[in-house]
Amino acid sequence: MPGSVERTLASAETKLVGRDAAWTALRDAMVAAPGGGQAFWLCGEAGMGKTALLEEAAAFAEASGMRVMRVTGTEQESDLAFAALHRLVSAHLNDDNGLTSPSWRSLRTALGTGQGAAGSGLATSSATLALLSKAAEEQPVLLVVDDLQWVDASSAEILAFVQRRLGTIPVVLAAAVRAPGSPALDSTGAHLLDLPPLTEDEAVEVLNRRHPELTAQARDHLVGEAAGNPLALVELPAHPDRLYSTEQLPLPEDLPLTSRLEKLYGTRLQALSQPTRDLLLLCALAGQEERSITLAVEATAAAGTSTSAAVLESAESAGLIRLHHGRMSFSHPLVRTCLIRTATAAERRRAHRALAAVLPPDDERRLTHLAAATVGADDELARRLEQFAERALRRGAHPEAAAFLTHAARLSSDRTTGAKRLTTAAYIASTAGQLAVAARLLTEAEAAGVPAEDRTRWNFTHAYLRFQREGDLSPAAELLPAELGALHGADPVLRDGVRFLVHLAATCLNEQPLWEALREQLHRFGPVARLCFDVWSDPARRGHGGAKRLHALVAALPPEQEMLHARELLWIAAALDCVGDLTQLWHRVAQQSPHLTQTYIGIATCMDDWLRGRWDHCLATAREGERTARERGCGFHAYVFHQTLGYVHAGRGERDALEAVIASIEPWARKHRQSHLLRRMTSMRAGCALTLGEDETAFALTTSLTRPGTLPAMEPHFQYVFLDLVESAVRTGRRAEALAHVAAGRHARMGEIAPHHAFVLAAATAMAADDAEVDAASHAVYAMPDAGTWPFELARVHLHHGAWLRRGHRLEEARRQLRAAHAYFSDLGAGPWVRRAAEELRAGGSAVARVNPPEEWRLTPQELRIAGLVASGLTNGQIAERLHVSPRTIGTHLYKIFPKVNVSSRSALAHAVRSVGGQGAPGGPSRPLLGGE
Structure with missing residues (x-):
């Protein structure tokens, strides 16, 4: 915007009494819109001034040269698919809108103006975002949504998608909502601006402005009756029959305020013809x-x-x-x-x-x-x-x-x-x-x-709801196994849904009868279902060639079959740690999926982030996923997202944080017999003990899950504790147990299951090798084509190998391996492992120095602190709580920090901070750089 316009806008004040804070936030966002948008929800009961603020924002935006797009949700249209979206974007649906053909078709199909299969979910949401981005290229956009609580569910889902991505486009979303905590609404990415009742002084000011003719007695009575509601202050004295000159109000005292206002409007309506x-x-x-x-x-x-x-x-x-x-x-x-x-x-x-x-x-x-x-x-x-x-x-x-x-x-x-x-x-x-x-x-x-013919559908839906809302799989275990044999020729979506839920119950509850019920019906299943059974029921014995079988199935699967098999394909990939190898498939599935399938994808990719060393992203995704799941009433998903945090805390040696995660999940998991999650929590404790150097504890915990030399049946993720068992055995002088476990992995042809399994076996082999074989076994790990895919395990091999070389006085070779370990651990934010690598380096004669941020960054002390907290994986809201400021203030600081550090994303900023050791950033991790020798 031109400078003169900016000055004019910056000096604008609201005419609404008691709403300066909310107005300032909206105004500042509109002024800053060319640099990136923001989303705001104005929250409050009826009459609190939400609509009035939206009107002022719209007038302000139009005066400043912004384009205003607006829509109002209505109860009468809340059941009409995409009704709000249609009103919002229909004026922009022309042939010259810059959308690619797939996006164009998806949006038009959703709105009922195009032909073909639905491109719901991500496709329609992405198309809407693209349309808004195109509109905002000419002039920034203010998107006004009044009565968001009445916007139809399909449109609300798309608005939620858009508001999470406004930081990169010049679009400001301003929405008014009465119930921000509703399960149907998703406030992720929005600043919640609560509009509280007016103070007594503010209420008096409103009455003096709007009704100066009132007596002092009537004014005082109205202030008490209105209870800080601006609409009540404006409307109660404005009855068409008379102005109040006494203390009496013509409304019963026991009526709630909103009902009083409705009665007032009703009186006016009755006066009409x-x-x-x-x-x-x-x-x-x-x-x-x-x-x-x-x-x-x-x-x-x-x-x-x-x-x-x-x-x-x-x-x-x-x-x-x-x-x-x-x-x-x-x-x-x-x-x-x-x-x-x-x-x-x-x-x-x-x-x-x-x-x-x-x-x-x-x-x-x-x-x-x-x-x-x-x-x-x-x-x-x-x-x-x-x-x-x-x-x-x-x-x-x-x-x-x-x-x-x-x-x-x-x-x-x-x-x-x-x-x-x-x-x-x-x-x-x-x-x-x-x-x-x-x-x-x-x-x-x-x-x-x-009716009898619909009992299976009813049973499935009942079991599915109990599972989703409470994590209770007992209805699935009790009602659905008997249905498996009767589903031949039934609706394939229902058939696969029933089988999948039984499969899920068998995995989570670890009950042999459920696995047997599935095994009896294997001859009826297709290749996707059979592979899913193999890799989850007993991968050490049935999962050989699992990754190759998965990729062959995906390659041969017709496009129209992808959605039908999406959940099982995702489930297979999660068991094989191959989720990150099929991102294009998940993208296509998400484009056509309802919310819950997208949530499954979110959980799987969150775990994939942990496995592949994207720990900060894993934390952010898990926290957002958990919050959204709780808002939607999906208790099971909330717990699964939350437990993912534990893996990162374990790897970073953050015991208090890990125990807090476990304490919040364990009682629920025990109540609902979620043995799979309980075993995972034990593996997290083992990993944390190993990180903190408590090797005996780590060995005891890992061997409580799997005895040395034995790969248990019905344990789909045995690879998660395999290396921990071997490493803790080696550290505690139990090389025989370590070798026995490696031998069991070889005997089971563990390396033939999937790339991660092969890598874990190779890493464990290097850990357990005797002095004559350590060098060759370690270099065999480094030579694996996908070694860098698994940075945490790779760093541990570098550390083990480097320490062995140092003890053998091969210092130059040792330093190379230890530097590599130090760099990997630093990127992961794994402080105890970083310190262990640094100690080995010092023992080998290599100095470790802390390096200050480059002078060209020119960060203030507060900006340094915020950058460090970003690097530690905290969200804007969490940083704001720690520094006692608003999330919006944190966003403003980051907007200034990015160009100073020459980065354009949070992850890039975190990497830059770690690369210089996080100095000057209290509260962030201390990850020193390596200095000269």
Whole structure:
């Protein structure tokens, strides 16, 4: 922006009393928009000034040359797939928008204006982000979303995706929401700006500005009655019948404030003529504010009633609506709510029928209006709603498909048909991550009487919900094994879902009968399912060639089969530590998947980050994944994301942090018999003990999981403790046990399972080798083509080899290996391992010096501290808590730090800090550079 404009904008102040902090945050973000966007949620109950702040922001943005795109969520359209997204971007859907063909098709298919299969999930979200980015190239964009809590679920998912990525594009998102903690909403990436009640002084200021005619007595009474609600202060004294000149209010004392406001609006509405109220009710039910007046007038005309300008002018005079250039908007969302609540059931049905009559036959809103207008059963309408549900599924709108089926069920004359539709709706809602909705629908279906042919679907959905919400796999273990043999020829998605859940229960609970139930049906499974069984039930004996088999299956799999087998392919890759080798496949799957499949991908890639040494990214991903899972009510996913933190804490020797992770998971895991997670926590403790040099403890813990010389059955991740057992055995003088374990790995042909298994076996062989073989065995590890893929294990081999060379007085060779170990450990932030490598270097005559950040960085002490905390893996919110500032302040500092350090990302900054030892950054890791010898 030109400098003069910036100065003008920077000096702008809000006219709203008591909202300076929220306004300053919005204003500053708009001023800084050319350098990158931000997202803000204005949170507060009705009447707290959210909409007023959004209006000021929009006016401010337009005056400063920004483009304003806006949408308002409405309860009437919350079940319409992509309704909000359509209103938001439809004006920009032209052939010259810069989108690539796949993105273009994906977005148009989702919005119902294109043909083909749905490109839901990541594809539609990415296309929306690309469209906004293109629009913002010409001028920065302010994206205004009012009543976010009523935005349809599919659009809300895409807005959540966009807000997490605004830092790189000049788009500012400002949203108003009443319930930021709702499971349907994802606030990741947004700054939450709470709008608290006004103070008594601020309330007096509002009344003095808006109602100076009030007596002191009336003003004091109103301040108490309004309880700091700005809308109440403005509206309660503005009753059209009289101004308050006494202390009495014409509303019952026991009414909640929002109800008082609704009653006040109701009184005003009752003062209007019947034609005016009828027209306003039509507008309220029409939903889309930009078209509501047009639809309402058309509906009125279709009913044979004329509409004059005076009809709306009376409502505007009463302060209920605003008219501007032929458009109408309600003065506050409570007016819309009051219109609908105060209308009789007959009036609402009549209005719905009138609106349905003027909408096109293939418009989803027409069906929803007809459904709302119908009393009793209507099988033809139910059938059409079911068809629309199928169409919504093809567009990737799972929540809306479930809503259509729910409407259809309630219009069904036959209870069995209704129960069937409710069961299917619950099944679809569960796959979309709407777990609470799915649970309610499942209960309704059971009460209606689930038909025998749908009992498998009901059982699966029930078991799936218990697993997702609570991590309880007992329903899956009790109900589903018996279903395996009866699923031949059934819906392949349901069939594979049942088998996958039984497989998951067998793995997590480690119960032999479940594995046997799966084994009995192996002849019915395809090659993907058989490989999944092999690598999870007993990889040491059945997993040979697993990675090669996986890659061959993926290469031969037709594109239309990828989604069907996505979960099992991901599960196989996770068992084989090959997730990072198939990133393109996961990208394609995520583009077409509902939320929960994307969550599985997130968990698997988070673990892959740990294995491949991207520990800071692993921590950030795990924390965000856990938070999102908890918001959505997915308890199991939250625990799995959280336990991933433990691996990094173990490798860094952060015992207190590790024990905190375990303490938060262990009681839940024991309650639900999650033996797989319990064994993982034992392996974390073993790894932490090894990191801290507590070798006897490490050996005891690893051998409690697997005896030396034995690779246990039903242990899919035995490779995670294999090297720890061997190294702790060597360190405690138990070379015989170490050699026995290496021999067991060779006998089991462990190296033929997957590359990571082969690398772990080679590293363990080098650790256990006698003096005549250490050199050759270590160099064999370094020569492996994928050695650098596993930096933690590789660094430990370098350290072991270097220490052996030093003891043999081969100092020059020792220094090379120890420097390599030191560098790897430093990049990982593994402090105890760094110190061990440094001690070996010093013992070998190589000095270790701490190096200050380069002078050209020109960082302030506070910036140095923040850079160090970023390098330690903390998020902006966690850094803000530690430094007692706001997350936005941390973001501002990072915006200044990046160009000084000549980096463009957090990970690059963390690497730069580590490379100079983190000096001057209190709270960050101390990772010294190597100096001269």
